[in-house]
Amino acid sequence: MSRFAVWQLVAQIAARLCYNSDEALTNMTAGCCLMTETNMAFSPDLDRVFARRGWLSRQSPAARRQVLEMSRRVAFDTGENIVHIGDSAGGVFGIVSGGVGTIGVTDLAGPTLGHVMRPGAWFGIGPLLTSGQRSMSFRAMEETELVLAPLSELRPAMTTDPAFAVMIAQLTEETTRVGVEVACEALIRSAHRRVAAKLLRITAVRDGVVSAYPQGFRINQVDLAEMTALSRNHVNRILNDFQASGLVALSYNHIQITDPEGLAACAREAEA
CATH class of the missing domain: 2.60.120.10 (Jelly Rolls)
Structure with a gap:
């Protein structure tokens, strides 16, 4: 390990220790982490x-x-x-x-x-x-x-x-x-409804929150799968269904909610 890498590691540990106190951030300098x-x-x-x-x-x-x-x-x-x-x-x-x-x-x-x-x-x-x-x-x-x-x-x-x-x-x-x-x-039984509800929850688009990214909120399918207790492949199929219905637009690691009220209607559908 180079001297610079060692210094970076020491600085990060020191910053972390500082951060865990009430005076944490006042003692932290730029470049420590x-x-x-x-x-x-x-x-x-x-x-x-x-x-x-x-x-x-x-x-x-x-x-x-x-x-x-x-x-x-x-x-x-x-x-x-x-x-x-x-x-x-x-x-x-x-x-x-x-x-x-x-x-x-x-x-x-x-x-x-x-x-x-x-x-x-x-x-x-x-x-x-x-x-x-x-x-x-x-x-x-x-x-x-x-x-x-x-x-x-x-x-x-x-x-x-x-x-x-x-x-x-x-x-x-x-x-x-x-x-x-x-x-x-998270207890919604229908996978489609559960994913729809989760997307609305984690984007807060119905509260007026707007993504900083033009391609939509930074959400990857692995994280969405974890939050909905589904496999990544299952989530991918559901998202493609939503996109085909005009509810979302998908790009790499980003999801744009194009029809928030339509997605909410999907989330509210009665269980089969």
């Missing part, structure tokens, strides 16, 4: 992202600004792990652009990719409530920008401001609700 960071997150453009959908869209403009002003912006490349199961916590994340995959594991199954979140969504709240380690992993499914609200900022606000604590409780409720909805759709 694929993640990049900028300082305080608030801007009018950013405020508009979180005013459109998700937890902060249901809060007052002042409350939304409070959360964003305590946050910092971070970016991840495609395939980069954001946090791992068992990591010490650095804070709670909000999605500015891109997509974040949620990966769970039990003592009987996993790790399994179950869902992809889109701009406006927040994740990683568990350690804020439990003071424990991460119980899920999160991965950037494409080039992704996030904001990170550190625990060192969130905890004092929860302690001193009852309204802020209520706002965090609302995020907990939303996270639980989305998890139940994902599980409910």
Whole structure:
């Protein structure tokens, strides 16, 4: 191994160790890993992202600004792990652009990719409530920008401001609700209906989310097969059926939802 490769490895390990503390990202310098960071997150453009959908869209403009002003912006490349199961916590994340995959594991199954979140969504709240380690992993499914609200900022606000604590409780409720909805759709018996529901869920097109790619959302058939408990070949056949019906347009590692309401009608069809 070259000296440069050794230095890269050491830098990545050091960055990871820093990242697992509340001061994680402030101590990370450019080039240590694929993640990049900028300082305080608030801007009018950013405020508009979180005013459109998700937890902060249901809060007052002042409350939304409070959360964003305590946050910092971070970016991840495609395939980069954001946090791992068992990591010490650095804070709670909000999605500015891109997509974040949620990966769970039990003592009987996993790790399994179950869902992809889109701009406006927040994740990683568990350690804020439990003071424990991460119980899920999160991965950037494409080039992704996030904001990170550190625990060192969130905890004092929860302690001193009852309204802020209520706002965090609302995020907990939303996270639980989305998890139940994902599980409910995963239990759809018809494979065609299940894939249709999953595509709508992981793209959020019916919420107004638009892909950054002209050819559609970056979704490969292997990941879609994992999220729908089907074989890759089965998923490929279903996607080709959808394309023939004008519901989607397919290209390499990308899916464009061309008829969201038609796809929703497919997902709602009665079980045979």
